[in-house]
Amino acid sequence: MAGLNNCSGYSSKDGSDLRSFSNALYQKVGTWKRKERQFSMSGLSAYQKEEGEGVNPILRQPDADEPLIFSGSNSDKDELAVRRCIVEETRDTDQIRKRSRHAYLQGRKEKKLLEIEQKVRDHENLFEGAKLSQAEEMDLMYLRNICEIAKKPLEGDYTGGYKMPDAYDLDGAINQEKRFSVAKRASTNTEAVQMMNTFSAQEAWEAQQIGKSIYKFGSQDRNKTCDYSYILEDQIDSVKGSVLNGNKEPNRVEKDRKLRKALPIYSYREKLLQAVKEHQVVIIVGETGSGKTTQIPQFLHEAGYTKHGMVACTQPRRIAAMSVAARVSKEMGVKLGHEVGYSIRFEDCTSEKTIIKYMTDGMLLREFLTEPDLGSYSVVIVDEAHERTLSTDVIFGLIKDLGRFRTDLKILISSATLDAEKFSNYFDLAPIFTIPGRQFPVEIHYAKAPEPDYVCAAMKMVLQIHLRQPPGDILVFLTGQEEIEVVDEKLRDLTRGLGTKIGELVICPIYANLPNELQAKVFEPTPEGARKVVLATNIAEASVTIDGIKYVVDPGFCKIKTYNPHTGMESLLVNRISKASAKQRAGRSGRTGPGKCFRLYTEYEYEHDLEDNAVPEMQRTNLANVVLTLKSLGIHDLVNFDFMEPPPSEALLQALEQLFALNALNVKGELTKTGRRMAELPLEPMLSKMVVASDKYKCSDEIITIAAMLSIGNSVFYRPKGKEVQADNARRNFNAGTFGDHLALLNVYNSWKWTSFSTQWCYENYIQVRSMRRARDIRDQLEALVKRAEIEITSNLNDLNAIRKAITSGFFLHAAKLQMHGSYRALRNHQTINIHPSSVLAQELPPRWVVFHNLVLTTREYMRQVTEINPKWLLDIAPHYYQLKDVDGPKTKKMPHSQGKSRISH
DNA sequence: GAGCACTGC
Numbered sequence: 011m012a013g014l015n016n017c018s019g020y021s022s023k024d025g026s027d028l029r030s031f032s033n034a035l036y037q038k039v040g041t042w043k044r045k046e047r048q049f050s051m052s053g054l055s056a057y058q059k060e061e062g063e064g065v066n067p068i069l070r071q072p073d074a075d076e077p078l079i080f081s082g083s084n085s086d087k088d089e090l091a092v093r094r095c096i097v098e099e100t101r102d103t104d105q106i107r108k109r110s111r112h113a114y115l116q117g118r119k120e121k122k123l124l125e126i127e128q129k130v131r132d133h134e135n136l137f138e139g140a141k142l143s144q145a146e147e148m149d150l151m152y153l154r155n156i157c158e159i160a161k162k163p164l165e166g167d168y169t170g171g172y173k174m175p176d177a178y179d180l181d182g183a184i185n186q187e188k189r190f191s192v193a194k195r196a197s198t199n200t201e202a203v204q205m206m207n208t209f210s211a212q213e214a215w216e217a218q219q220i221g222k223s224i225y226k227f228g229s230q231d232r233n234k235t236c237d238y239s240y241i242l243e244d245q246i247d248s249v250k251g252s253v254l255n256g257n258k259e260p261n262r263v264e265k266d267r268k269l270r271k272a273l274p275i276y277s278y279r280e281k282l283l284q285a286v287k288e289h290q291v292v293i294i295v296g297e298t299g300s301g302k303t304t305q306i307p308q309f310l311h312e313a314g315y316t317k318h319g320m321v322a323c324t325q326p327r328r329i330a331a332m333s334v335a336a337r338v339s340k341e342m343g344v345k346l347g348h349e350v351g352y353s354i355r356f357e358d359c360t361s362e363k364t365i366i367k368y369m370t371d372g373m374l375l376r377e378f379l380t381e382p383d384l385g386s387y388s389v390v391i392v393d394e395a396h397e398r399t400l401s402t403d404v405i406f407g408l409i410k411d412l413g414r415f416r417t418d419l420k421i422l423i424s425s426a427t428l429d430a431e432k433f434s435n436y437f438d439l440a441p442i443f444t445i446p447g448r449q450f451p452v453e454i455h456y457a458k459a460p461e462p463d464y465v466c467a468a469m470k471m472v473l474q475i476h477l478r479q480p481p482g483d484i485l486v487f488l489t490g491q492e493e494i495e496v497v498d499e500k501l502r503d504l505t506r507g508l509g510t511k512i513g514e515l516v517i518c519p520i521y522a523n524l525p526n527e528l529q530a531k532v533f534e535p536t537p538e539g540a541r542k543v544v545l546a547t548n549i550a551e552a553s554v555t556i557d558g559i560k561y562v563v564d565p566g567f568c569k570i571k572t573y574n575p576h577t578g579m580e581s582l583l584v585n586r587i588s589k590a591s592a593k594q595r596a597g598r599s600g601r602t603g604p605g606k607c608f609r610l611y612t613e614y615e616y617e618h619d620l621e622d623n624a625v626p627e628m629q630r631t632n633l634a635n636v637v638l639t640l641k642s643l644g645i646h647d648l649v650n651f652d653f654m655e656p657p658p659s660e661a662l663l664q665a666l667e668q669l670f671a672l673n674a675l676n677v678k679g680e681l682t683k684t685g686r687r688m689a690e691l692p693l694e695p696m697l698s699k700m701v702v703a704s705d706k707y708k709c710s711d712e713i714i715t716i717a718a719m720l721s722i723g724n725s726v727f728y729r730p731k732g733k734e735v736q737a738d739n740a741r742r743n744f745n746a747g748t749f750g751d752h753l754a755l756l757n758v759y760n761s762w763k764w765t766s767f768s769t770q771w772c773y774e775n776y777i778q779v780r781s782m783r784r785a786r787d788i789r790d791q792l793e794a795l796v797k798r799a800e801i802e803i804t805s806n807l808n809d810l811n812a813i814r815k816a817i818t819s820g821f822f823l824h825a826a827k828l829q830m831h832g833s834y835r836a837l838r839n840h841q842t843i844n845i846h847p848s849s850v851l852a853q854e855l856p857p858r859w860v861v862f863h864n865l866v867l868t869t870r871e872y873m874r875q876v877t878e879i880n881p882k883w884l885l886d887i888a889p890h891y892y893q894l895k896d897v898d899g900p901k902t903k904k905m906p907h908s909q910g911k912s913r914i915s916h
Numbered sequence: 917g918a919g920c921a922c923t924g925c
Contacts, residue, residue, distance in 0.1 A: 355925055372924040490921060548921050569921035582921065692925035724920050847917040
């Protein structure tokens with residue numbers, strides 16, 4: 011019951027138990043409502059009369075330590091105005107909700123329900139009359155339970171827990187246990203609510219539910235007149251949990267900025283240098299604000315480590331590398347690019363004088379290719395190691411190996427979290443050095459009960475904070491663009507017209523695909539008297555820092571890319587965040603002053619359902635590129651390569667197979683000449699194979715454009731809300747005379763080039779300038795590298811067949827054949843797939859043979875970026891992979907759809 | 917006729 015004593019919303023100060031308290035509370039609310047109806051003719055004055063009686067317990071029940079902003083005399087008037095507005099707006103809310111994720115989930119749920127019901131029937135038929143084993147009975151009961159749960163509407167469906175997506179495992183099959191675990195847990199909840207007495211959060215929830223039912227009993231006609239209660243009455247109760255340690259005092263901030271010596275790390279200087287002197291590898295745990303990234307390289311320089319080589323410090327992000335380098339060069343009083351520099355893709359800001367070099371981790375990996383012993387470095391610092399990016403993990407393996415014969419090389423691994431033990435074990439029990447951070451304290455509040463719909467809950471929470479908490483900006487973490495747009499629209503609707511009655515809400519969305527000029531709004535200072543609400547994706551967790559955030563709303567979800575090596579399919583799934591992420595998110599509120607973090611999940615869920623750390627990227631990605639890099643570094647035994655956490659062996663094998671098929675590896679698993687050329691290019695292997703092959707077809711100019719356009723991904727076309735039709739029309743202009751998306755992308759780039767890279771042209775055609783500039787950068791880089799690899803740049807724009815052949819050379823593994831009903835069958839694994847509706851070819855008569863760039867799993871399995879090919883090319887280009895019967899079997903001539911028996915030999 | 921988190925070379 012410890013949690014209850016801390017609860018901030020309804021805590022009873024006289025010690026009476028929660029149930030009777032909430033009971034009384036709801037009765038009070040009921041009275042209040044009835045009175046309001048009585049006085050509806052002059053509602054406002056009725057309020058003023060009642061002032062002082064505690065008429066509105068929800069807003070008038072202040073926390074002991076939490077002053078209300080409504081303490082002034084106008085509070086009830088203001089609040090009434092808010093409610094009035096909400097009454098009016100609720101009429102529209104239903105419609106908005108229909109378009110929201112909510113409705114989307116409901117639709118999917120219904121589909122699923124039909125499937126499950128059929129399954130139950132099947133089961134029942136199968137086992138009719140037979141005696142069931144206990145396990146079978148459990149199974150059946152469990153399916154029935156799911157049916158029951160699925161039948162309930164989403165709104166108010168407290169039994170359903172969080173809405174979780176289907177769980178896919180790396181081994182290909184859908185993991186049924188994982189998939190239904192949420193439902194399973196929920197079903198036990200409904201059947202035996204009494205069983206949930208093991209933890210306080212659940213108890214509190216139960217008490218609240220009982221309180222609600224009592225309240226309903228007393229006001230049956232509530233739905234007719236009291237729609238406005240939607241937001242405030244159904245408020246989210248939170249329990250105050252732990253406080254993230256903070257040791258920073260507000261008045262010291264300014265001083266700290268000026269005094270390097272005031273940073274916490276400074277007092278550890280001598281000890282740290284001693285540790286580095288005695289050990290080759292040192293693990294540094296430094297919390298945010300400890301100054302480790304800026305100070306440690308300077309310490310090492312002062313201690314003389316730069317006499318025999320540079321100090322390298324890797325960062326996972328470009329911006330971090332640039333900005334830290336700029337700050338350090340300022341501190342040292344040297345010009346950026348001289349003694350202190352940075353090195354990122356497209357930009358090498360270093361010189362011969364450089365002794366401290368900040369760089370992205372991918373860049374250090376590239377340096378391994380040109381200088382395998384890292385001879386020009388004396389110290390390598392791997393910063394932000396806890397993020398476990400693909401490059402960081404590969405660097406770990408390489409540098410651990412390198413350290414064995416370069417004993418003079420010092421290695422520092424710096425991480426923000428407490429999984430330092432893992433790092434230490436990996437690096438042969440390297441000593442761990444802990445430096446305290448300097449941050450403001452952050453109060454953590456947990457939800458008292460699980461929230462069924464986190465989008466809706468987040469919205470309520472924002473309004474609650476806005477009404478109840480002192481000024482300060484709010485940061486809300488959502489999973490994607492769609493959610494952000496829904497919440498944005500709904501919040502705008504709800505607060506429209508409040509104007510002067512209540513502080514204005516300035517709503518700023520931010521996600522990576524949002525055009526720059528719209529992103530900039532987030533960083534503008536909040537107007538006087540207003541409150542900024544930032545709706546962000548994970549971008550705000552580490553990549554973007556917004557000043558002035560005082561409150562964080564954390565629903566506890568994010569989208570994570572998963573990869574299935576069997577089908578070669580990747581999918582973005584909404585998933586729980588890790589404890590480390592939750593901590594990081596909370597910390598975003600304590601940057602400029604003490605903050606508060608409202609987690610929309612219970613403390614129990616935090617403790618038991620969240621993993622400590624996110625799954626490293628290595629475990630959930632296509633490894634072809636990693637394997638190619640390692641092979642070109644001369645590492646042949648990949649199975650025994652010392653990964654910190656080895657990737658799944660299937661993924662490794664699949665990557666080897668793919669590289670073999672692409673002719674990058676020979677039968678012995680050694681790198682071929684083609685493979686060596688491919689490794690030079692900063693592209694995925696299939697794309698780099700395409701580029702290498704373009705030499706043969708004399709169309710390298712076009713192919714590198716296509717490769718650049720494909721590697722910027724899906725952010726070329728911009729489709730603003732409300733202008734979808736115009737955007738789609740503009741997009742269609744590029745499709746004329748093409749055989750598919752690849753050539754359409756080529757058209758886009760060339761058209762832009764012919765307008766001399768006009769920004770205006772991009773706006774007119776609903777194309778994202780930022781992405782196009784990036785494509786141009788990549789294209790320029792590729793052009794230089796291709797020339798260095800002695801591939802001649804030749805343009806052959808008129809011979810579209812040559813271009814398509816070159817594409818096929820890279821993507822023959824991704825070939826598919828039309829079946830009946832317009833779906834396709836992948837030649838590699840006979841999987842049924844479809845053309846993505848956004849593709850050029852989705853508009854036209856489906857071609858019989860295609861190659862595609864990648865597969866995504868959303869509602870169905872879709873191919874994105876599809877181009878028509880001639881099946882004979884497959885035989886010409888990949889005779890080692892395809893045989894005549896694969897593309898031209900005797901049966902296929904008459905019955906093109908019954909080709910299932912043909913087999914692919916490797 | 918569907919909806920793509922974030923990086924990096």
